[in-house]
Amino acid sequence: MALMTSNSVETDLRGAHPLAPAVPLLRDTLLGIADEATHTMIVTDENGRILWRDGEREVPHADGRTGLVGTLHAWTCAAAPIHEPEDGRLIGVVDVTGMGATFHPTTLMLTAAAARLAENQLATLAAARDERMRARHLARLVQLRDEPGALLTPAGRVLAAQPLGWLPDRIDLPEPSGAALCLGLLGEAVLEPLTEGWLLRLRRPGSGARLTTLSRTDATHRGH
Template identity: 35%
Template sequence: MRSSHVCDNPANCDRRTAVLCEAAVMASVLTGRPPIRESWRRSLAAGVDPDMSAAPQAIDAARVADVRSAHPLDRHLPQLRDTLRGVADATTHLMVITDGDARVLWSEGPSDVRRCADSVGLIEGFRWSEEVIGTNGIGTALSTGAPAYVRATEHLVRVLQPWSCAGAPIVDPDTGQVIACVDISATVDALHPAVVALVEAAARLTEACLALEMNHRDECLRARYMRHVRGDTRALVTTTGRILAADPDSWRGGRVVVPEAGARVALPDGRTAVAETLGQAYLLRATGSEDRCSLTLRLLGDEQPCALLDGRRIPLSLRHAELLALLALHPSGLTGEQSSLYIYGDEGNPVTVRAEIHRLRGQLGNIVRAKPYRLDCDVEADFLTVRRLLAAGDVAAAVRLYPGPLLRRSESPAIQAERDELAAQLRRQLLHRGDAEALWCYAQVADDDLEILATLAGVLPPGDPRRVSAQLRRDRALRDD
């Protein structure tokens, strides 16, 4: 699209000639391809300065490796590299892969091309969205959700006009969101049409591989949790809102709003369901009545305990959290004497419990019943879910839902007993059959446990940075002892 009236190097022209050159470039673009014309409009509306010198840095260099390892494409990089390098000219082309926010995570190419790329920020950690660097193969592909080819002077920012680039977005089949962009760039006036087609093909191939992985995970989840989908209008849903299985089966393959434990979710037929967590998925259970409430208790870990009443978050005092934990453990109810004994021990007084129940009812309403004390609603609790998962032998899911002990500050005899039993069961199963991921997850929330750290260091492969971390923590704990 380079105009015949535009000189190749406006910097060498006098001021008047340079202005004419720039005006000709803009005229040629704005009367050229519609995708480029619209991209220029979006970029200018975002305030992009055509005279800026480089893309901005978005990730510190020290953090790039961590962001890469957490990205879904990390394990697919060898395949992408092989696919693109098979056709792209390894002597002149730069391969760039970004995340969904246009932040460069991988950049590979010959040293002379990389030097040119460094000067404009086309390197790891820098951001290439349209709103920060204007029209380019990466940002425009991510803005439109479609492959984009930007040739030379079609770039809005003048320092990029020696470059041509072709980018294609990659969509995660699980979430339906754009998670990456694959791009080929070169300091040439135009890229060969085969390169442009190759970029799109590489993106589609990667999406196919992600879909295969997703389907495998889905089958594992169905095999593990399908027994829960039986009658009463239930649905097994991923943490991203995809319906894996349902009764009725016609809902399978659809989507619901991403659920949250204890919250209410609209089912495909318009009815309301309560979301119950199963570790790696949610079970949606249609409520029998719109008037019946759902209560979810979050009492594990060091965060302030809270309840979700039909999705509304209610902070809890330690005493109220203890009472609710006991009522969740005893769904048939407790007398005042039993409640007093469980909370205060032999020195307790039922009158004190009665006063606390009265205050708790002021927070939660009439779902807190008396004679006996009980909860008249659908109740779910994080510690009960962990207990069920351990009983089913699903230690990996249990440890993911375990951010720490049950009401750590509680001195209630009954709560202490439940807390110690749950922690002991989880630790025992981890040591007997926990994999490296489960052990590592537990080590992040537990106090330095010499046996857990030693087991972790033994199962992690050499070269894994987590192995070094486990060994250092174990050595430090031994010195402290």
């Protein structure tokens, strides 16, 4: 693990991380047991970099290789992965670390349960974000009229499409995200940035495009 020290840049990185909204829940769930047993709760990103650390601040240490090995053998960790609900990718790990003599047998189960609670909270927030995006931007999609298009989440999941069903449920977004997008036989599309997502517009239909424009009501049904 790599420890992130506190400064304004690193604070911004924490705030922008997808786990940030779930950290208060993790603290509420795990810090009671961590404080009681003088353990430390650590939340890392997907690469193992420590973003948040709470609880016992005094990290046991020892001089020399032999002393360090003995100290580490006395430590016990309970860790659980946290995944992005939208696409299932790993976004971080929550870990409770402490001395084995004070480690409760149920800590691993509690840590795993906290990770699932965090994923559920992220899923709830994502659903609310989806509804906000539909409410704000569905009119943009309808205004395309005969031009096929779709509203996409930041990860490329299709929230609404016109005509209905002309796209798969998820689109692999290009890097950088504002670049032109090849949809295979469907043709070539462009992405326009929106608040909390993208508007996809079919710029050049391909040989496999068979499209029939539908109404605003039909477009709304995508993603429900």
